[in-house]
Amino acid sequence: PAALAQHFATIDELSEGRVIVGRGNSGPQVIEHFHGVPFQPAFKRMRETVEIMKILFSGERLNYDGDLFKLQRGFTLRFDTYRKQLPIYLATLNPRSVQMTAEISDGWLPIMIPMDRLKEEIDQVNDWVREAGKDPADFTIRAPGGVTVANSPEAQARARAGQAGTLAFYCARMGEFYYRQLSRQGYEDEANAARLAWKEGGGGAAAESIPGEMLEQFGFVGTTEECVERLEQEQAAGALLHSVNVMESDPNEFAKILEALKG
Structure with missing residues (x-):
């Protein structure tokens, strides 16, 4: 998570605030046989990664006690970020992960939703956004098909x-x-x-x-x-x-x- 925060914050500065952080879990074949790390627990890793990136983007010291990441040395990024809050969009598929997306992120990057069901799916996501205490007007959803x-x-x-x-x-x-x-x-x-x-x-x-x-x-x-x-x-x-x-x-x-x- 810290490496991702470094990369995205650096590009955000170079682009003068144009970065959108995109995060997805991929699948076991890529994660285990290309990156060489265990795929599971993917759901928990996504949540903790987002939470850690938000801390680092904000400029706060990183003290985090998660199930996967236990980071207690108080590190920060070694530069002032161009923005204290970078938008984070998540690419998620199953309902549990999509509900988490509505809760912790700023946008949803769906895939493989047919056009005739798109409004129904988006309405559900916006309901979850409201349940998380947020305004759907501040949550961006990308169309799933090109x-x-x-x-x-x-x-x-x-x-x-x-x-x-x-x-x-x-x-x-x-x-x-x-x-x-x-x-x-x-x-x-x-x-x-x-x-x-x-x-x-x-x-x-x-x-x-x-x-x-x-x-x-x-x-x-x-x-x-x-x-x-x-x-x-x-x-x-x-x-x-x-x-x-x-x-x-x-x-x-x-x-x-x-x-x-x-x-």
Whole structure:
């Protein structure tokens, strides 16, 4: 946690206060076989990490008696932070973790929530924010699916193929967490089909198994005008931070698209 606080506080100073701290637990394959540390207890580690970072960002001496971290030497960061409170957004999936996100953080970075359930999910999170004694107006939620502007049929086809490949990979090759998330959201059959297709025919077959309706629910590809409409739908559901990709190589056209998206 202290190393994370050092990194983010340094970048916040260099960027003159533009940093948003993003934190997620990943999964056992990455944490244990790439970083070389035990994955569990991930839930408790996330809470304690956030609490420790907040202490260090504030400039207070670090005296912390947690279950995982017992830090009693009173260390501080060796520089004055640009801001005493850096916004911390958490990427969480299951309801228990999302409720903790509402309690201890400043924003939520969800993934794999279908568009037709987004408002329901956000309303629940905002209820948890209120239960924690906070104002939902001060809590930021990012839309869970990306929006890709593609103004030609060829670009749209490439974007949808990439989207299908990503969904298939998350279904079949990213452990159980994303599979469970898709199942909670009503897409267990589609996730099972992608897993079977990958096993029998590889990534290409798995991507081809993803239905078009599923692609539109978990992301969006369209013209500039269609993407503006999708962003408005996300905003109406309560998501005020968006992930947008623009498939345009001409700088002048790119700038025009950005202006249209800004509204």
